Amino acid sequence: MASVLRPSLRLRSAARLPVARSLSTTAHLRAGEKPYFPNEPSAPKVTTAIPGPNNKAATAELDKVFDVRSINMLTDYTKSTGNYISDLDGNLLLDVYAQIASIPVGYNNPHLQKVATSPEMTSSLINRPALGNFPSHNWAEVLNTGMLKVAPKGMNQVFTAMSGSDANETAYKAAFMYHRQLQRGGPEVDFTEEELLSTMKNQSPGSPQLSIMSFKSGFHGRLFGSLSTTRSKAIHKLDIPAFDWPQATFPQLKYPLEEHAQENAQEEKRALEEVERIIKEFHNPVAAVVVEPIQSEGGDNHASPAFFRGLREVTKRNNVLLIVDEVQTGVGATGKFWAHEHWDLPTPPDMVTFSKKAQTAGYYFGNPALRPNKPYRQFNTWMGDPSRALIFRGIIEEIERLNLVENTASTGLYLYAGLERLAKQYPEHLQNLRGKGQGTFIAWDTPKRDQFVATAKSVGVNIGGSGPNAVRLRPMLVFQKHHADILLESIEKIIKKL
Amino acid sequence: MASVLRPSLRLRSAARLPVARSLSTTAHLRAGEKPYFPNEPSAPKVTTAIPGPNNKAATAELDKVFDVRSINMLTDYTKSTGNYISDLDGNLLLDVYAQIASIPVGYNNPHLQKVATSPEMTSSLINRPALGNFPSHNWAEVLNTGMLKVAPKGMNQVFTAMSGSDANETAYKAAFMYHRQLQRGGPEVDFTEEELLSTMKNQSPGSPQLSIMSFKSGFHGRLFGSLSTTRSKAIHKLDIPAFDWPQATFPQLKYPLEEHAQENAQEEKRALEEVERIIKEFHNPVAAVVVEPIQSEGGDNHASPAFFRGLREVTKRNNVLLIVDEVQTGVGATGKFWAHEHWDLPTPPDMVTFSKKAQTAGYYFGNPALRPNKPYRQFNTWMGDPSRALIFRGIIEEIERLNLVENTASTGLYLYAGLERLAKQYPEHLQNLRGKGQGTFIAWDTPKRDQFVATAKSVGVNIGGSGPNAVRLRPMLVFQKHHADILLESIEKIIKKL
Incomplete structure (x- = not known):
C-alpha cells in the first residue's frame, strides 16, 4: 500500500505554505474537507x-x-x-x-453509473433516433431538465451536435444563413434561380464568399470549416485545403495581468481596432467572429472582460455575429458554469458552443432568427446522441448536488x-x-x-x-x-x- | 386488437401473387418463416x-x-x-x-439490450476516453472483434469517427495528406518553412488548392468539406461557403437496367471519360474521388459493377484515391455486408466510410501510407465513441447469429x-x-x-x-x-x- 510518492522531499520555507502544511498529513486530506469520492x-x-x-x-x-x-x-x-x-x-x-x-x-462517478444503467439510457443506446425527424416523446424534457437548464443567460434554444468541431461548424452555418437572410431582406424573401443553380456548382452567389473571423493561436476544431478557423499549430492544418478567412491577433498580454494593467489595456485596444478594421476591409465579408474565452489549445492566452465587452460592441456595431467557443472553458472549469459569465456582457453572445465536459456537443442561441428560414437547412441524420444528452444531464445534477x-x-x-x-x-x-x-x-x-x-x-x-x-x-x-x-x-x- | 389495416382491399388477379397469398393469413406470417421478434x-x-x-x-x-x-x-x-x-x-x-x-x-432488439446494460458499456459511457491519447486497455479487442471483423476485403485499419459527415471529412483529410506526401517524395520529407507559414494563413502551399471530386446528385454530408462534395439538393447547400471542387455526372441509367444494357453501358463509358477528363484538367488537382455505391439521398441512382471497376481503373491510372461512401449502403442493406462487394473490384477502394446502420462512424483503409507521416495530423479529442463501437459490435453479432x-x-x-x-x-x-x-x-x-x-x-x-x-x-x-x-x-x- 505504501506509495512511492509519500513525501520525501519537503518544500523549503514550508512553514507559511498551505502546500507544505499538507505534507505533514499522510492522506493529504485537509481538516474539514470531505472527499467527493470516499473510495478514491x-x-x-x-x-x-x-x-x-x-x-x-x-x-x-x-x-x-x-x-x-x-x-x-x-x-x-x-x-x-x-x-x-x-x-x-x-x-x-x-x-x-x-x-x-x-x-x-x-x-x-456513482451518479453517472446510475444514469448509464437506467432504462432511458438503454432505450436511447439501442433505438438511436434521427433527431430532426423522429425525436423521442421525452426529448423536450431531456433538453429542459438537462442542457437547457444550464443554458447561458439570454439563450433558450439549442442545436445538438456530436463534437466540438461540428458544434462550431453548425454554428458557422447558422451564422452564414442568418447573414444572407439579412442581406436578402428577411426570412420570407426566397432564393433566386441564380442562387439555386450556382450553389450546386459550389459557386457564388448560392455558395457565397463569406467568412468567419478567428484569432491567431485560436483552436476551434479540425474539420474543414472549423480547421479554417483554427490557428494554433501548423501540424493541425498542413496539407488540408482551407477557406480564405481572416484572423486577428489575439491580445498579447503580459502576466500577471494585474501588474501590467495599463499596457495590457493598450494592447487590447489595439486588438479591437484590428478586429474592426478586418471586419470592414476583408475581401470576404465576415459573418461571425468566433473566440475562446481563454485560448486553450493555443497556449492558455487570456484577455480581460473589458476586451470581450469591446468585442461584443464591435461585432454588434458591424452586424457581425459573436460566437463564443466554450468547448474547453465551459461547464464549470473556470469557476463559473460558462467562462463568458466572467465578462458582464451588456448583451449575450449570439451563439455559445459546447462539448468536452458536456460529454455531448452543440450550440446555444436565443435569437429565433438564427433558426434558418426553411426546414432541412440545418439538419443531419443524428443531430447529436440522446444517450450523451442523458449523461450531460447527469453531470449537471452532480454539479448541482x-x-x-x-x-x-x-x-x-x-x-x-x-x-x-x-x-x-x-x-x-x-x-x-x-x-x-x-x-x-x-x-x-x-x-x-x-x-x-x-x-x-x-x-x-x-x-x-x-x-x-x-x-x-x-x-x-x-x-x-x-x-x-x-x-x-x-x-x-x-x-x-x- | 383488431387492426384497422386488416386487409379489406384485395389485389386483383391475386392468385399468382405471393403478395396476395399472404392476404389469406391473418398474421401475414408465411409458412416456415420464423419471426425474429416473437413479440412483434x-x-x-x-x-x-x-x-x-x-x-x-x-x-x-x-x-x-x-x-x-x-x-x-x-x-x-x-x-x-x-x-x-x-x-x-x-x-x-x-x-x-x-x-x-x-x-x-x-x-x-434484445441482444442490443444486453450490450447496452453490460458493465463494459457503463464504463465507456461514464469514462469517455480521448481515444487518440488514452484508449482503454481493451480498445484493440473491441475493434478486432467488432468493426474490423467486418472490414471490407483488403482493409485492416480503421479511423473512428462520430457521423457520416466526419467519417468522410477525415477520409478526405487522409487523402490530401497522402497526395502531398507523394508530391513531396515520401513520408520522410519534411514540410518547408513556406508551408509552415502559409498554412497558418490558410494559404497555399501549406493549405493547398487541392480538391475532392464527387458526382452530381451525390450526398456525402453537411459539414463544410463534406457539403462541398454533396450535390443532391440546393436546400442543403444554400448560403454556405464551399470549396471550388469539381463534380462529374453520375451515369444517368435507364431502368430496368437489364432492358437497357447497351445504352446504359454507353452512358457509363461517357461518365468515366468525363471523370478522367476532369481529373486531368480541373484547376484544383483532384486528390480523391468519392462515390456512393447507390446514390441514396440524391434519388436512388444506380450504376453497374462495370462502371465502378472502370472508376477504380481511372483513379488508379491517375494516382487519385477512391473513397467509397458506404454510409447509407453499408452494413447489409444491399444483400452484401458492403455494397461494393457487388462489384468484384480488381483492387480494393482506398478508403471505405461508414456510419448509419453501424451506429458509429469512421473509415477503413488498408494502405499504411494513409496513416499521416506524423502524429496529431489526424486527431481529435474523442475520435469516435467507444459506447457506439460496442453497439456496432452487438449489431455484427446479431447479423451473424x-x-x-x-x-x-x-x-x-x-x-x-x-x-x-x-x-x-x-x-x-x-x-x-x-x-x-x-x-x-x-x-x-x-x-x-x-x-x-x-x-x-x-x-x-x-x-x-x-x-x-x-x-x-x-x-x-x-x-x-x-x-x-x-x-x-x-x-x-x-x-x-x-
Missing part, C-alpha cells in the same frame, strides 16, 4: 517505469489496427476512480489533464496561491503564471515543457501542455484542495528532476 | 389521424426549444418493437424508413418481385423500379411522391423519399417476407387513395 486513493502510486511492460505490449497490439503515435497511455478505466487514472501496470496517477479537459465529475462550480472556484484560488509561491521559489521553471480567479483553468510557461510533462508521470501526475511552452492544468470539477496539495508537491518534485 | 405486432395499427393529438401537443412543446419543422413524428421508442415504430397516440407503423436507414436489427445479410438478400428479391407485379398493375404510380438483387435497397419514381409518402402513414407504413420523385425503401435487416407482404398490400392501398 489517498495518493498516486507509481510502481513501474511509465509506460510499463503491460502498456507497451498492449500498445504494440493496438498499433496493428489503429494509429498509436499519439498515445499518451493505455488506460484501465475499470480501475480509475475520481481524480485518479490507472494504466495497465498498476500505476495510478492524479489526473489533471482529464481526457483533454473532458471529464467533469470523476472516473466511475456537490456545488462543483463553487468548489472549482475556491480550489482554483487555493491552487493558484500555491503556484504563486512555487513561481517565486522557482522563477526559471514557472513563468507567466495565469488563470487567477479562473477556477482551476491555470497555466504557466516553462522552458523545458515537454520534459516537464513527461517527468510528471514518474511522480504520479498526468498533466498536459498547450501552445509552444505552457503547462496547462485541466483537473476535473471534483478536484479538491487535498488534490491541489498533492499536485503542488508533485510540481516541486518534477522541477527537481529536470 | 402482427400488423400495423392506426387509431388516429397522424399526427394525432398527443403528437401535436408534444411537438408544440418541443418547438419552444428545438426546431421542429423537419419533424416526421415524435416517437415512443419504449413502445416500438422490431420493424414497428410507435407514435404517442397509439399508432404503430411498419417502419421501412428506419431512422433514415440507420436502424439495422430492430427497435428494442440471424444471417441477416442473407435474409436481406432473399427478402429483397421477394419484395422486388412483388413490386414488379405492382408496377405492371399500376404503371403510372410505380416507374423506374430499381434495386433488383440489391437486397431491400429498392426505390421507384412516382409522380405524386410527397403525397404518396404522407398517405403511407394513414395505412400504417412509415416510408421515405429520395431525390426529386423517388420513394426509397430502407427497411431494417430484420425485415422479413411477411413484412414485405404487408408493405406490398399497403402500397396498393396508398395508390388507391391517391
